[in-house]
Amino acid sequence: MKKIKCECGHVNPEGTVLCEACGKPIEGNQHIDGNKKDSLLNMRYEGSARRSQTYNRSIVDKVWNFFSSVKVGVWLIIITLVASSLGTIFPQEMYIPPGANPVTFYEDQYGLAGKIYYQLGFHNLYSSLWFMMMIALIGVSLVICSIDRVVPLHRALKKQKPKRHHTFLKRQRIFGETKANVDMDAFKSNLHKNRYKVREQEGHILAEKGRFSRWGPYVNHIGLIIFLLGALLRFLPSMYIDDFVWIREGETEVVPSTGGKYYVKNEDFILENYDPQEDKRFQEALMNQNVPVASNYQTNAVIYERTNNDVVGAEPELKVLSREKIVVNEPAKFGGFALYQSSFQLDEFSSMSFTLHETGDESAVLGKFTVDLTAPKMEYKLDSGARVVIDEYFPEYYMDGNQPRSKSKFPKNPAFVFYVYPPDGGEPEVSFAGIGMNIDPTNENDYKLNLAGFDTRDVTGLAVKKDYTLPFMGVGGLIFMIGVIQGMYWNHRRIWLQPTEDGVWIAGHTNKNWYGLKRDIEKSIQDTGIEMPEDQQQLKG
Amino acid sequence: MGDLVTISSNLLYASFFFYLIATFFFGGTIRNEKTGNRGKASTIGISLTIAGFITQLGYFFTRWVASQHAPVSNLFEFTTFFGMMLVMAFIIIYFIYRLDVIGLFALPIALLIIAYASMFPREISPLVPSLKSHWLYIHVTTAAVGEAILAISFVAGLIFLIRQIDQTKSSKHTFWLEFVIYSIFSTLGFIIMTTTFGAMDYQAQFQAPVEEQIVNVEYEMPAIAGPNGGELQTEGAMQPVFEAPGWMRGQDAARKFNTLIWSLLSGLVLYGIVRLLLRKRVAAALQPKLKKFNPDLIDEVSYRAVSIGFPVFTLGAIIFAMIWAQEAWNRFWGWDPKEVWALITWLFYAFFLHLRLSRGWHGTKSAWLAVGGFAIIMFNLIAVNLVIAGLHSYA
Amino acid sequence: MDKTKKKRRRLIFRTLVLAVLVGLVVFAIIGNLSQDDAVVAVGDKAPNFELVQFGTNGERKSLKDFRGKGVMLNFWATYCKPCEEEMPYMQExxxxxxxxxxxxxxxxxxxxxxxxxxxxxxxxxxFTNLHDKNGQVMDLYGISPIPSTFFIDENGNVVDKVIGPLTLEKLEEHLKEIQPEA
Known part of the structure; x- marks a missing residue:
């Protein structure tokens, strides 16, 4: 194949379906857009030469052509769509109850279907390799499809001439003949009034409006590509951090993933519920619901910056950076990081008080002591001269077979093995005490420890985020919206007028909204003597 | 305060009746033999529609004042708003194309949606902390507008299909078209059943094991499908015909399943009666009445609605949703089922546009896609909220 | 214009675009696979830190103090059962x-x-035990499950990393790896 010279004198690139200048269908290329003789012309991409469909040589070309096909792109969309829906049949792994083992969870909850779901990897579908590949392939298809179409389309729209080949006009969807003298000046001025750009060549008229809407799809594809690139940047640790920290009231913790640069103190965690008595407007709903509905989660926090640059673990010197009220929807922001209120635990034990009695006689107190659960002491000396030694401390006590153990370091269910040394200095007795439990292992103890009280504190869970990819996402989204609106809310309308021996031919084309085009034509031919053209594609009822 | 709430719900009732009467007037326009649709019936129809829309706006803002937050925060409020936006989208399309037939189909759909909405708890509900954000209103309202405009494309697509599909022989097309009509009847069935049993104050209590605990399960409709392993506690209530299968999890699963069965059965009865009366397919009976409309124009309305609605939907359901999610949950995208289905909807319409623009899918194919898109939107509104509960289960 | 030249240019352009796209896809795949990769990997310099030593009166020790010796750095906790199981081997x-x-x-x-x-x-x-009360060193080394053990040679380079408990034999093998030549 080689360049094609049209009878109008214009030289077209190979693969052209309709001459760029005059629109004459090019012999031998009509199969590309499925044009048939005597039927309407397929006007997509102006019948320009999409490169993909002309070359097919090296492997590079083959890959290129594969991705250049809209058909392939549409299939990629469909596969992604179906795959996405499969992932919602059962909850994703990140949404199953915390602590549940995914290996057994799906089978236990959903039976065989759940087991298959898990084994096929649908429990982690959206971060799976193949799902990401699908999205990546959509990205590739976006880039190549756009490159392959925008260049020739631009060329064809730039090269178009007002003087068109008569078959081009005849085979437009909107076409009409007028056999009479017509008022060309009135027609032109009408077109101007309707905000058409009018060009003339040897009495042939091309009126055009909204050409820029043709670039809409490419603009929105660029937006999408920027968005996807932004998503890629998340894999760079310097661009994106997602971490989490639990902080007990009164404690200061290093903000993770900041290299020890920032610290945060939880001064107070506040949980507020709606009160049916106070919030009258919600009374009915609250009464129906029967469980308290939270109105606010808040952490009163102090953000510190570390001023000394010593090694990690060394005692930090801290400078107050800011005091913040961290509320859902209102994160605290500092130095590129943001802290979000994201979780909490109420009423973790912070201290426990015990009193010592003689067994069977609770009236006389032989001393009282308080164990600070964050720093329990080895030994507590009581007023009566008795001593209590902590032999073992289980912050979150449970029985592992017949062995007491702790599940974690957090005092959620504290229990102790105490040695009680009597006031007279005799042999110690062993006593096991915890929340709601007081065990005398020998059943021969003369002394008994009673829980006299406890203090609790709340724990706040803050998500730590740094996200420098957001601007990319934002710009991508914005460009996408501009492109979509440009392409969807405007349309590219063209009206051609050609003088004939005994009158004129008129034809019209638009990429969408034919109704609008017809109204434009109606308005433009008013008082010109031109007859209203017909819609040749009217579906037969 | 209480008075304002009463005024608000009365306004909603009023708007419902406006739409209902408007539907009859649009029905009247169809008898006109000529295509010229500037008839009296048409003018009255659109006037009533606008009056209804303004009344419903009144409902919306009085409720806003009463609750002190935009009333789009629970299923009733959101669905009602969606119905209202559907009417708005219709009004806009009406003034572009002046097609009465769109109103004849769009208004009943809007009526069904509003009636469906009122089957859910209607009291003003408090906002949990994550919902306290202006982005909530912006996201939810824009998404609803987008979906409503896309719904007009379904309405036009449905009209196109009824008008165009060959009813002389039975085919896949005629089957699925009847199926769509049957689905609409089922929605009506759901509303009738819920209202009827609600008026009777029907209640049946079961004790059933859920997650290894015996809990009380309350039915507000006679149990066709009882809870798995459940025992009827209420005297005189109907014994379940069968038990819901064990793989349906959760306290409410069996009750919802039962409601679904009632809806489908009552839909079947309604459809059956209509079919018996007509003695032919419902679409076949409607077809002659639509013959005078230009199918090309209907097809264009359907496509136009997608091209107007798609950008709005993208903005509301994807972009604003991301901004809010970033503020509330510190991630703009979390693959929550509702989010995934919004993405699916978006991909579907992207697919629609690509097929239409570069592969030339017009007419019947395009109309079926419009129907499919609406099915996905409804699935996201109904099934995802009620069945696949995620973070969004409150909305 | 010369046709073959034009074709060549087109081929180069396409190859370039495809190469960039393939590069991005590969980057995405690697990023996806290495998401939970450690902050401190084998071959890295072990980052220094300083913590209070148990059994002393608040004395602080840093990793640097052990320069010149092979160091087995074991992250553990009392409530972690597998940690407890490997303790006797370490002591032995x-x-x-x-x-x-x-x-x-x-x-x-x-x-x-x-x-x-x-x-x-x-x-x-x-052996030396240090108190990482606030988990700062744990964060520094990017530890999630414990026990986790780093084997560091006399020059301060991480030679090996083991997640999960060690048997006596395995432990000895690893200790031999970091035994300084002398």
Whole structure:
């Protein structure tokens, strides 16, 4: 194949379906857009030469052509769509109850279907390799499809001439003949009034409006590509951090993933519920619901910056950076990081008080002591001269077979093995005490420890985020919206007028909204003597 | 305060009746033999529609004042708003194309949606902390507008299909078209059943094991499908015909399943009666009445609605949703089922546009896609909220 | 214009675009696979830190203090059962390898000293144990499951990394790896 010279004198690139200048269908290329003789012309991409469909040589070309096909792109969309829906049949792994083992969870909850779901990897579908590949392939298809179409389309729209080949006009969807003298000046001025750009060549008229809407799809594809690139940047640790920290009231913790640069103190965690008595407007709903509905989660926090640059673990010197009220929807922001209120635990034990009695006689107190659960002491000396030694401390006590153990370091269910040394200095007795439990292992103890009280504190869970990819996402989204609106809310309308021996031919084309085009034509031919053209594609009822 | 709430719900009732009467007037326009649709019936129809829309706006803002937050925060409020936006989208399309037939189909759909909405708890509900954000209103309202405009494309697509599909022989097309009509009847069935049993104050209590605990399960409709392993506690209530299968999890699963069965059965009865009366397919009976409309124009309305609605939907359901999610949950995208289905909807319409623009899918194919898109939107509104509960289960 | 030249240009352009796209896809795949990769990997310099040592009166030790010796850095906690299981092995091999220039350093993640001191007494641990009360060193080394063990040579480079408990044989193999040549 080689360049094609049209009878109008214009030289077209190979693969052209309709001459760029005059629109004459090019012999031998009509199969590309499925044009048939005597039927309407397929006007997509102006019948320009999409490169993909002309070359097919090296492997590079083959890959290129594969991705250049809209058909392939549409299939990629469909596969992604179906795959996405499969992932919602059962909850994703990140949404199953915390602590549940995914290996057994799906089978236990959903039976065989759940087991298959898990084994096929649908429990982690959206971060799976193949799902990401699908999205990546959509990205590739976006880039190549756009490159392959925008260049020739631009060329064809730039090269178009007002003087068109008569078959081009005849085979437009909107076409009409007028056999009479017509008022060309009135027609032109009408077109101007309707905000058409009018060009003339040897009495042939091309009126055009909204050409820029043709670039809409490419603009929105660029937006999408920027968005996807932004998503890629998340894999760079310097661009994106997602971490989490639990902080007990009164404690200061290093903000993770900041290299020890920032610290945060939880001064107070506040949980507020709606009160049916106070919030009258919600009374009915609250009464129906029967469980308290939270109105606010808040952490009163102090953000510190570390001023000394010593090694990690060394005692930090801290400078107050800011005091913040961290509320859902209102994160605290500092130095590129943001802290979000994201979780909490109420009423973790912070201290426990015990009193010592003689067994069977609770009236006389032989001393009282308080164990600070964050720093329990080895030994507590009581007023009566008795001593209590902590032999073992289980912050979150449970029985592992017949062995007491702790599940974690957090005092959620504290229990102790105490040695009680009597006031007279005799042999110690062993006593096991915890929340709601007081065990005398020998059943021969003369002394008994009673829980006299406890203090609790709340724990706040803050998500730590740094996200420098957001601007990319934002710009991508914005460009996408501009492109979509440009392409969807405007349309590219063209009206051609050609003088004939005994009158004129008129034809019209638009990429969408034919109704609008017809109204434009109606308005433009008013008082010109031109007859209203017909819609040749009217579906037969 | 209480008075304002009463005024608000009365306004909603009023708007419902406006739409209902408007539907009859649009029905009247169809008898006109000529295509010229500037008839009296048409003018009255659109006037009533606008009056209804303004009344419903009144409902919306009085409720806003009463609750002190935009009333789009629970299923009733959101669905009602969606119905209202559907009417708005219709009004806009009406003034572009002046097609009465769109109103004849769009208004009943809007009526069904509003009636469906009122089957859910209607009291003003408090906002949990994550919902306290202006982005909530912006996201939810824009998404609803987008979906409503896309719904007009379904309405036009449905009209196109009824008008165009060959009813002389039975085919896949005629089957699925009847199926769509049957689905609409089922929605009506759901509303009738819920209202009827609600008026009777029907209640049946079961004790059933859920997650290894015996809990009380309350039915507000006679149990066709009882809870798995459940025992009827209420005297005189109907014994379940069968038990819901064990793989349906959760306290409410069996009750919802039962409601679904009632809806489908009552839909079947309604459809059956209509079919018996007509003695032919419902679409076949409607077809002659639509013959005078230009199918090309209907097809264009359907496509136009997608091209107007798609950008709005993208903005509301994807972009604003991301901004809010970033503020509330510190991630703009979390693959929550509702989010995934919004993405699916978006991909579907992207697919629609690509097929239409570069592969030339017009007419019947395009109309079926419009129907499919609406099915996905409804699935996201109904099934995802009620069945696949995620973070969004409150909305 | 010369046709072959034009074709060549087109081929180069397409190859370039495809190469960039393939590069991005590969980047995405690698990023996806290495999401939970450690902050400190084998071959890296082990980052320095400083913590209070158990059994002392608030004395601080840093990793640098052990420069010149092989260091086995073990992250553990009393409530972690597999950690507890490997403790006797560590203690058993410690005296022998201390002679050969290898130090065992435990980084404990408990919050209260009492619990850890009792534990150390129970197992008669004689190797160095440091208190990472706020989990700063844990964060520095990007540890999630414990026990996690780093084997560091005399120059401070991470030679090996083991997640999960070690058997006596495995432990000895690893200790030999970091035994300084002398």
């Amino acid at each position: 091999l410690y005296p022998e390898y201390k002679e050969k220039g290898v130090e065992i350093v435990g980084v404990n993640l408990d919050s209260t000293k009492l619990v850890v001191n009792r534990f150390i007494d129970k197992y008669n641990l004689t």
